[in-house]
Amino acid sequence: xxxxxxxxxxxxxxxxxxxxxxxxxxxxxxxxxxxxxxxxxxxxxxxxxxxxxxxxxxxxxxxxxxxxxxxxxxxxxxxxxxxxxxxxxxxxxxxxxxxxxxxxxxxxxxxxxxxxxxxxxxxxxxxxxxxxxxxxxxxxxxxxxxxxxxxxxxxxxxxxxxxxxxxxxxxxxxxxxxxxxxxxxxxxxxxxxxxxxxxxxxxxxxxxxxxxxxxxxxxxxxxxxxxxxxxxxxxxxxxxxxxxxxxxxxxxxxxxxxxxxxxxxxxxxxxxxxxxxxxxxxxxxxxxxxxxxxxxxxxxxxxxxxxxxxxxxxxxxxxxxxxxxxxxxxxxxxxxxxxxxxxxxxxx
Ligand SMILES: Cc1ncc(C[n+]2csc(CCOP(=O)(O)OP(=O)(O)O)c2C)c(N)n1
Ligand SMILES: [Mg+2]
Numbered sequence: 001x002x003x004x005x006x007x008x009x010x011x012x013x014x015x016x017x018x019x020x021x022x023x024x025x026x027x028x029x030x031x032x033x034x035x036x037x038x039x040x041x042x043x044x045x046x047x048x049x050x051x052x053x054x055x056x057x058x059x060x061x062x063x064x065x066x067x068x069x070x071x072x073x074x075x076x077x078x079x080x081x082x083x084x085x086x087x088x089x090x091x092x093x094x095x096x097x098x099x100x101x102x103x104x105x106x107x108x109x110x111x112x113x114x115x116x117x118x119x120x121x122x123x124x125x126x127x128x129x130x131x132x133x134x135x136x137x138x139x140x141x142x143x144x145x146x147x148x149x150x151x152x153x154x155x156x157x158x159x160x161x162x163x164x165x166x167x168x169x170x171x172x173x174x175x176x177x178x179x180x181x182x183x184x185x186x187x188x189x190x191x192x193x194x195x196x197x198x199x200x201x202x203x204x205x206x207x208x209x210x211x212x213x214x215x216x217x218x219x220x221x222x223x224x225x226x227x228x229x230x231x232x233x234x235x236x237x238x239x240x241x242x243x244x245x246x247x248x249x250x251x252x253x254x255x256x257x258x259x260x261x262x263x264x265x266x267x268x269x270x271x272x273x274x275x276x277x278x279x280x281x282x283x284x285x286x287x288x289x290x291x292x293x294x295x296x297x298x299x300x301x302x303x304x305x306x307x308x309x310x311x312x313x314x315x316x317x318x319x320x321x322x323x324x325x326x327x328x329x330x331x332x333x334x335x336x337x338x339x340x341x342x343x344x345x346x347x348x
Pocket of ligand 2: 197
C-alpha cells in the first residue's frame with residue numbers, strides 16, 4: 001500500500017515531544033494543512049462546476065473539514081475507509097494525489113474511475129479507500145464486511161465509514177451496525193450530524209436527544225463530540241480505533257457540526273435560517289484550530305502563510321494538470337463496468 005498523507009514522525013525522534021493532546025507540532029501543522037487543502041479542493045470543485053466543467057454533482061464539505069481530516073488522520077495506513085460525499089478530506093488525507101481527485105470530477109481517463117464517474121465516487125484499494133456508494137448507509141454493511149474479514153484473519157486493522165444524520169434513518173444503518181455489534185467487529189462509524197439532510201432538519205429526522213443514543217440499541221459505545229474541533233474528533237476516533245483493534249467492538253461517534261452550504265452546488269439552501277449559519281460561522285473549524293495553535297504559540301504567522309501558499313500552489317498545479325488530462329476513448333466506455341465471463345479471462 002502506498003503511504004498515506006498522515007506521516008507521524010518516526011518513533012526514534014525522541015526530541016519531537018507531543019505539543020497538544022498527544023500530537024506533535026509537525027502533526028498539528030499537518031492537520032492544519034489538510035483542513036486547508038480540503039476546503040481549497042472543495043472550493044475549486046465548486047468553481048469548476050459553475051464553469052460547466054463538471055458533468056456530475058458537486059458536493060462540498062465547508063464547515064465539516066474537522067470531521068473528515070480529524071478522523072482519517074487518527075487511522076493507521078493499513079486501515080480501510082469508506083468515505084461519503086462530504087468526505088473529500090478523508091480521500092485527501094489518505095493520500096490520493098490531488099490531480100487524480102480533480103481528474104475524477106472532470107471525467108478524465110487518468111482518474112481512479114477512468115472517467116466513468118464525474119463525481120466523488122472513487123476508490124483506491126492501494127490507499128485503503130472503498131468507493132462511496134450513493135445509496136445512503138449502504139457503505140455500513142460493506143465496511144462491516146471489511147471489518148469481519150479483519151476479524152476472521154486475526155488482523156489488527158479497523159474499518160471505518162461515515163454517515164449523515166439523514167442516512168442514519170435508512171435500513172442499512174441498522175442492519176450494518178447490528179451485524180458489526182453482535183459480531184464485535186473492529187468497526188467505527190462516524191455520524192456527521194450537520195443539522196440537515198438535504199432540506200430536512202434534524203428535528204424531523206430523529207426523536208432521540210442525541211444521535212449517539214442510537215448506539216444503546218446495539219449495545220455498543222456511543223459518544224458525541226464537537227465536530228468542529230479537529231482535536232476532539234481525532235481523539236474520539238483514535239480511541240474508538242484502539243478499542244476496535246483490541247477486540248472491544250464498534251463505536252458510534254456522533255460529530256456535531258453544520259453544513260455551511262447547500263446539499264450540493266445546485267441547492268442554494270434558502271431553507272436554512274441565516275441566523276443559524278451566522279452562529280455556526282463563528283465556530284468555523286479551520287479558524288478555530290488556527291486561533292488555538294496561534295494562541296499556544298504552535299503556529300507562527302509565517303508558517304500559517306506558507307501553508308496557505310503551499311495549498312494554493314498544489315491546488316493550482318493539480319487542477320491545471322487534470323484539465324489537460326485526456327477524456328477516455330469511447331470504445332473503452334464499458335471496460336470494468338460488467339464482470340468478465342470466466343471464459344473471456346483465459347486460463348487462470
Ligand atoms: C437510500 C437513499 N435515499 C435517498 C437518497 C438521496 N439523498 C442523497 S444525499 C441525501 C441527504 C443526506 O443527508 P445526510 O445523511 O444528513 O447527509 P448530508 O448530506 O447532510 O451530509 C439524500 C436524501 C440516497 N442517496 N439514498
Ligand atoms: Mg446531514
